[in-house]
Amino acid sequence: MKTTSIVKVSKAEKSKLEQIDFDNLVFGKTFTDHMFVCDYKDGKWQTPEILPYQALTIEPSAKVFHYGQAVFEGMKAYKDEAGKVWLFRPEENFQRINKSSKRLNIPEFEEDFFFEGLNELLKLDKDWIRSGQEAGNALYIRPFVIATQPGVMASPATEYKFMIICCPVQAYYTKDVRVKIADYYSRAANGGFGAAKAAGNYAGQFYPTKLVQEEGFDQVIWTDDTSHEYLEEAGTMNIFFRVNDKLITCPTSDRILDGVTRKSVIAMAEKLGIEVEVRKVTVKEIIEAAENGSLKESFGSGTAAVISPIGTIGYKDKTYDLVKPEDCYSAQIKKGILDIQYNAAEDPFGWRYEVK
Amino acid sequence: MKTTSIVKVSKAEKSKLEQIDFDNLVFGKTFTDHMFVCDYKDGKWQTPEILPYQALTIEPSAKVFHYGQAVFEGMKAYKDEAGKVWLFRPEENFQRINKSSKRLNIPEFEEDFFFEGLNELLKLDKDWIRSGQEAGNALYIRPFVIATQPGVMASPATEYKFMIICCPVQAYYTKDVRVKIADYYSRAANGGFGAAKAAGNYAGQFYPTKLVQEEGFDQVIWTDDTSHEYLEEAGTMNIFFRVNDKLITCPTSDRILDGVTRKSVIAMAEKLGIEVEVRKVTVKEIIEAAENGSLKESFGSGTAAVISPIGTIGYKDKTYDLVKPEDCYSAQIKKGILDIQYNAAEDPFGWRYEVK
Ligand SMILES: Cc1ncc(COP(=O)(O)O)c(C=O)c1O
Numbered sequence: 001m002k003t004t005s006i007v008k009v010s011k012a013e014k015s016k017l018e019q020i021d022f023d024n025l026v027f028g029k030t031f032t033d034h035m036f037v038c039d040y041k042d043g044k045w046q047t048p049e050i051l052p053y054q055a056l057t058i059e060p061s062a063k064v065f066h067y068g069q070a071v072f073e074g075m076k077a078y079k080d081e082a083g084k085v086w087l088f089r090p091e092e093n094f095q096r097i098n099k100s101s102k103r104l105n106i107p108e109f110e111e112d113f114f115f116e117g118l119n120e121l122l123k124l125d126k127d128w129i130r131s132g133q134e135a136g137n138a139l140y141i142r143p144f145v146i147a148t149q150p151g152v153m154a155s156p157a158t159e160y161k162f163m164i165i166c167c168p169v170q171a172y173y174t175k176d177v178r179v180k181i182a183d184y185y186s187r188a189a190n191g192g193f194g195a196a197k198a199a200g201n202y203a204g205q206f207y208p209t210k211l212v213q214e215e216g217f218d219q220v221i222w223t224d225d226t227s228h229e230y231l232e233e234a235g236t237m238n239i240f241f242r243v244n245d246k247l248i249t250c251p252t253s254d255r256i257l258d259g260v261t262r263k264s265v266i267a268m269a270e271k272l273g274i275e276v277e278v279r280k281v282t283v284k285e286i287i288e289a290a291e292n293g294s295l296k297e298s299f300g301s302g303t304a305a306v307i308s309p310i311g312t313i314g315y316k317d318k319t320y321d322l323v324k325p326e327d328c329y330s331a332q333i334k335k336g337i338l339d340i341q342y343n344a345a346e347d348p349f350g351w352r353y354e355v356k
Numbered sequence: 357m358k359t360t361s362i363v364k365v366s367k368a369e370k371s372k373l374e375q376i377d378f379d380n381l382v383f384g385k386t387f388t389d390h391m392f393v394c395d396y397k398d399g400k401w402q403t404p405e406i407l408p409y410q411a412l413t414i415e416p417s418a419k420v421f422h423y424g425q426a427v428f429e430g431m432k433a434y435k436d437e438a439g440k441v442w443l444f445r446p447e448e449n450f451q452r453i454n455k456s457s458k459r460l461n462i463p464e465f466e467e468d469f470f471f472e473g474l475n476e477l478l479k480l481d482k483d484w485i486r487s488g489q490e491a492g493n494a495l496y497i498r499p500f501v502i503a504t505q506p507g508v509m510a511s512p513a514t515e516y517k518f519m520i521i522c523c524p525v526q527a528y529y530t531k532d533v534r535v536k537i538a539d540y541y542s543r544a545a546n547g548g549f550g551a552a553k554a555a556g557n558y559a560g561q562f563y564p565t566k567l568v569q570e571e572g573f574d575q576v577i578w579t580d581d582t583s584h585e586y587l588e589e590a591g592t593m594n595i596f597f598r599v600n601d602k603l604i605t606c607p608t609s610d611r612i613l614d615g616v617t618r619k620s621v622i623a624m625a626e627k628l629g630i631e632v633e634v635r636k637v638t639v640k641e642i643i644e645a646a647e648n649g650s651l652k653e654s655f656g657s658g659t660a661a662v663i664s665p666i667g668t669i670g671y672k673d674k675t676y677d678l679v680k681p682e683d684c685y686s687a688q689i690k691k692g693i694l695d696i697q698y699n700a701a702e703d704p705f706g707w708r709y710e711v712k
């Protein structure tokens with residue numbers, strides 16, 4: 001990435017940085033000084049801009065409010081001990097937001113606008129990124145697209161906003177999560193848009209998640225909506241199981257998000273000499289494995305926490321506790337990925353992307 | 357409904373009414389002078405207000421943009437020849453928006469705020485409603501709720517806006533629609549939120565709809581996502597088939613919106629002496645009926661058009677044209693409902709609701 005003049009920059013007059021208590025950040029609540037905005041109208045993406053972070057003025061009839069044309073991404077920037085800033089596989093996020101957009105009939109974004117906008121934005125707000133792999137210090141980056149065209153008719157918009165906003169964050173989940181396997185509710189349909197990172201996929205999860213939270217769980221493990229026999233995702237993460245010494249995860253599909261962390265976990269596990277199997281995973285086999293002790297570990301994978309170990313799995317009326325083995329895969333894989341993200345190790349995969 | 361002081365009213369300084377060309381309205385593009393707004397915060401709905409119609413100021417991290425917490429309704433007000441204004445079964449829309457909200461973990465709205473807000477709003481903007489059943493003159497009313505709380509973490513918001521905006525409209529579809537039966541894409545999952553009028557359900561339909569439009573159709577007939585063997589909805593309408601002299605429609609489910617027009621069509625058909633069967637409808641039987649000539653009619657039902665006759669059904673590589681019979685059910689039922697809506701006939705069902 002290089003600096004160019006594609007992006008018009010208006011700097012914030014005064015930074016909010018000194019008001020921030022970096023040791024007490026609530027995830028996703030604190031935003032940096034600037035934001036990236038690019039409008040789509042008259043059939044094309046207009047000049048991208050970086051502006052002081054600010055509220056939007058938007059019509060009450062904007063299609064995003066009524067028809068949910070909205071997609072997003074989640075990625076992170078990390079600062080190494082030398083103060084250099086790194087992104088992790090950003091081209092994956094760029095490709096995925098366009099894939100999501102396509103499924104929602106939103107015009108795809110321009111690659112150079114994305115990368116140059118992101119680069120400019122991170123350079124401007126680089127002091128918001130703290131080093132510190134242990135604490136999980138990072139900048140969470142949220143690119144998103146919303147349909148801004150006014151009009152209450154259910155048809156694709158002709159006007160959109162592509163934006164990038166950023167939050168300083170620390171490690172996400174601290175303790176092992178308790179998850180419950182869905183046997184009634186679902187997050188995605190066959191031939192639906194579960195594979196898109198579309199806003200509409202998330203709101204539908206809140207109510208079923210609240211129901212399991214009332215039973216003492218943190219998240220739902222989503223199953224296929226037809227039979228509820230196949231395990232698909234854990235909350236907003238992809239899901240892995242270690243049965244004996246094999247790591248198993250289901251293939252992606254039109255119901256499942258193709259997670260960047262998921263594919264990184266698979267690659268890192270293989271590098272660590274762990275056997276990985278990508279195939280459909282049934283509820284039955286995992287419950288049996290939990291019962292006979294061959295289920296050694298399970299974890300979710302996602303940008304926010306890299307890996308979230310699962311401590312308890314609930315199914316129907318039963319719960320199964322997992323005790324991490326000595327040669328814990330999740331810890332090894334997580335460290336392997338974090339070391340690359342924070343530039344603390346070689347990067348044989350070419351995942352790291354320097355911001356400069 | 358009666359006037360009360362629950363709602364705080366700020367009138368627009370100047371009406372836009374005289375700028376409106378009522379003979380050339382584009383559906384959903386022109387809004388009246390006022391809007392209804394009620395904020396949810398600190399665990400409750402605050403004082404509802406009527407304000408001059410205006411843009412919203414909203415944070416880029418508002419949860420509606422990222423997680424799609426947004427539900428809406430569609431209803432209409434009609435003016436009779438004496439100048440009285442009528443709503444059609446508004447308590448159904450009120451109950452349904454709360455049902456939709458519940459599924460998306462949005463706090464339910466207050467009944468008196470809704471009815472008194474709506475009443476005040478329609479009284480203020482009553483000159484925007486034209487009489488004229490033939491032209492289909494009416495006021496389209498769009499209540500909706502959006503999550504306004506800032507923050508990019510995937511959890512239910514604690515702040516929302518309930519709004520009502522209104523558009524003068526005329527008859528919606530003019531010609532018979534061409535629909536194609538879905539055999540790959542779907543709009544809703546079992547255990548999903550297809551039965552909610554949630555923003556997220558609509559964006560997902562645009563791309564599959566565009567694909568059939570490229571083949572010369574107007575809309576998709578949605579089928580169940582598991583087998584694509586059952587017919588469920590037509591675009592954003594419920595669907596009816598007349599096979600010989602029987603009117604058939606599928607039952608509602610967690611994948612299908614419980615349409616107000618659908619239940620009104622069923623009641624009106626029965627009143628007209630038409631036999632109605634509510635049961636699952638297979639693609640196979642309808643294609644066979646189309647082939648052997650027993651499929652006499654098919655139509656979609658929804659608030660916007662009441663009834664939209666289907667002229668052509670496409671399935672795989674074939675298309676089936678429907679020629680309306682002399683004793684056309686859809687025309688009789690539509691007239692029966694419109695006469696009640698416009699106060700041009702008795703209302704044995706108690707559907708009409710006077711605004712005063
Ligand atoms: C539904 C869902 N599944 C999986 C993931 C994990 O994807 P990634 O590893 O790219 O963050 C996410 C996003 O974090 C998600 O929203």
Ligand SMILES: Cc1ncc(COP(=O)(O)O)c(C=O)c1O
Binds near residue numbers: 430553592615618659
């Ligand atoms: C998906 C869907 N189905 C059916 C309908 C018809 O519902 P109603 O008759 O209440 O307008 C609508 C809304 O118009 C809809 O959005």
